[in-house]
Amino acid sequence: MDSQKLKVLFISSEVEGFSKTGGLADVAKALPLELRNLGHEVIIITPFYRTIAHQEDAKQVHELTLHTDNSRPDIHFAVQQLSLDGIKVLAIDNAHYFDRAGLYGEENNAYPDNGERFAFFSLAALLTSLAEDFAPDIIHCNDWHTGLVPYLLKTRFYETPHFAHSKTVLTSHNSAYQGIFDKSQLNLIPEISGCMDQRVLENYSYINFLKVGVIYASKVNTVSPNYASELLTPLGSHGMSDHFIERIHDFEGILNGCDYNDWSPENDKLIPFNFDSHDLxxxxxxxxxxxxxxxxxxxxxxxxxxxxxxxxxxxxxxxxxxxxxxxxxxxxxxxxxxxxxxxxxxxxxxxxxxxxxxxxxxxxxxxxxxxxxxxxxxxxxxxxxxxxxxxxxxxxxxxxxxxxxxxxxxxxxxxxxxxxxxxxxxxxxxxxxxxxxxxxxxxxxxxxxxxxxxxxxxxxxxxRSHFHWSDSAKHYQRLYLRALGRG
CATH class of the missing domain: 3.40.50.2000 (Glycogen Phosphorylase B;)
Structure with a gap:
């Protein structure tokens, strides 16, 4: 394979077409498609929520086990395979964690075990990569839900040959949401629940998933240049400015694009009349x-x-x-x-x-x-x-x-x-x-x-103002190559 063509494992808690609460889902669909168009091999990993379970083309491809310590039983899960316009989507299927009415909560209240749910998801995503025999050059993590992945790569999976050359990129789509939980929710990851590093467990009692991701990822970015600047200030950083400043040489803003396949008045099937800039x-x-x-x-x-x-x-x-x-x-x-x-x-x-x-x-x-x-x-x-x-x-x-x-x-x-x-x-x-x-x-x-x-x-x-995902994907490609030392 061309040295510039990469294997990208794209991990996201939601993906447009399967699950959605906001803009993260749009990015998790559009960016992998554009990366594929640039010639990269992309696999998406996401939870198998109830909203996905009804899809007839889901096919179980793995039955896996997450081994815990002796304090709790092992966790069994399946992996369902779906397709996003030809891109393989692997969905982590565990009814206890993901067969629920909402993605993160119900009636404006978050599920109380969200820390445990997405700690499990992060571990399960990496185990799925192993089961698929897909050794990624880049593991692209998104928001706090996947913030533990860079840490796990440098602890539990540090000597795993499969990930020997893998680098991580963490995209913060909204740094106000940081995933802060009591350490009791991390019992399924003993490396964290027993950690004595205050950067990981603050006051040895709670964890900030996003902060851990920012500290341990190879590269960090957010979704616009101006927001990146704001995150370096106490006023605009939601309390995270010190951590972004510490990563200043590995941190940048890459503007999201617009998916004009879904959002174009010329061919939008959801509006009663189509139009263009020449005829309104x-x-x-x-x-x-x-x-x-x-x-x-x-x-x-x-x-x-x-x-x-x-x-x-x-x-x-x-x-x-x-x-x-x-x-x-x-x-x-x-x-x-x-x-x-x-x-x-x-x-x-x-x-x-x-x-x-x-x-x-x-x-x-x-x-x-x-x-x-x-x-x-x-x-x-x-x-x-x-x-x-x-x-x-x-x-x-x-x-x-x-x-x-x-x-x-x-x-x-x-x-x-x-x-x-x-x-x-x-x-x-x-x-x-x-x-x-x-x-x-x-x-x-x-x-x-x-x-x-x-x-x-x-x-x-x-x-006539256009913001194409193809341009954004080229910025991400350059970020990936810098993470790999090829920039």
Whole structure:
């Protein structure tokens, strides 16, 4: 094999097409496909959740045992094989850990044994690599769920010939989620539960999965250059800045791409009318369809859309204090999402009171997500922090102008109209202040009302903003080669 063609073991707790709670799943589908297109051999390992178990093409290929110490019984598990557009997907099948209604929890509450579940997953993934006789050049770990893999490679599997030349890359998709658990959840990995290194077991009592991954991985990255910069600061690092600074020479930001196979208004099968940057008449028809879906009056008023998890991260501390004032304007606003019950309650009350201009749909629906992107004039992302963000990329593709806060990947991808009108593709504000957010909403509203020709130009310009996964994959390829000392 060409020395530049690599074997990549891609380990992720979710993969689009099989399981999904957020952007990690999108990356875990799109990036392996692009790596395969570059000529690399990729195998994906993920849990065999209940959401996957119904797939008819799943085929059991291994029965394996995870040997523990004498304090607890060995753990038996199967490995199911599936396919992602020709890429082998190996799913770790253990009913105790993964046959549950949710991936990480239910009704907004995390499963109390998540530390044990993903400690098991990390070990099982490496045992599966052995069983497959797939000796990876690169083991690509994703988020805290796989943070123990680099540590295990340097402890339990240190003298295993199969992994003798393997290097690890850890991608943090959102460093606010770190996987912090009491050491009692690590009993199935004696190397950790009995560890006396405070970098691994803090105060000898609890573990931070993400921190362990950052310390032990060969290379570390996150999902946008600006978020990488933020992670080096106390304010933007979620308490992890010292650890990222320690790895500064092995740490970088690589911007996520957009999967234009799924998110292109020209061929999107989930929207009622297709369109492109040369002819936006289909977008206007999608707007009418969205108005009917939301039971709004069909009229030429500005349509604002939002699709997200209902969490503080997404900026609801900025939205809720000014939403009623914003709805006094002649606007329409459709919000799709689920999550925090306290946010849900307030949105339900406002939706009931302003039925003619605000529709809150408490769910996640792929069809509605596509319709909101296609039918809206503006898309709201006033995030407190946003490692990369994908919805602003989808919005740009559909000529829906993103209104964002200047953080993380939002700052890397959106060009503000007031700062650079000639090249702009959206609107951006800086301070996490509700009134600043309201001001930028009104700024966008004013442009829509007073300058329709300029609005059309901006929409077309937004649609020419492209962020291809093929470019991102080449950055990852270079990162892999540097990890292997071939850079």
């Amino acid at each position: 008449s289909g977008k206007e028809k999608c707007k009418v369809a969205l108005q009917k879906e939301a039971e709004f009056e069909v009229s030429d008023v500005p349509m604002f859309g939002m699709v997200c998890r209902l969490t503080d991260q997404k900026g609801f501390g900025l939205i809720l204090p000014v939403l009623e004032r914003f709805l006094k304007h002649n606007v329409q606003f459709v919000l799709i999402g689920s999550g925090d019950p306290s946010i849900t309650g307030q949105l339900n009350a406002l939706s009931e009171h302003y039925k003619d201009r605000f529709k809150f749909i408490n769910t996640y629906s792929n069809r509605l997500s596509h319709l909101v992107e296609a039918g809206s004039d503006f898309f709201l992302m006033p995030s407190i922090f946003e490692p990369c963000g994908l919805n602003q990329l989808y919005s740009l593709a559909y000529g829906t102008l993103p209104i964002v806060r200047a953080v993380g990947g939002l700052k890397d991808t959106v060009i503000d109209y007031d700062q650079d009108p000639d090249n702009a593709n959206g609107f951006m504000f800086y301070d996490p202040n509700p009134n600043q957010f309201l001001n930028i909403l009104r700024r966008a509203l004013l442009l829509y009302i007073e300058h329709p020709e300029e609005m059309l130009r901006l929409k077309q310009q937004a649609m």
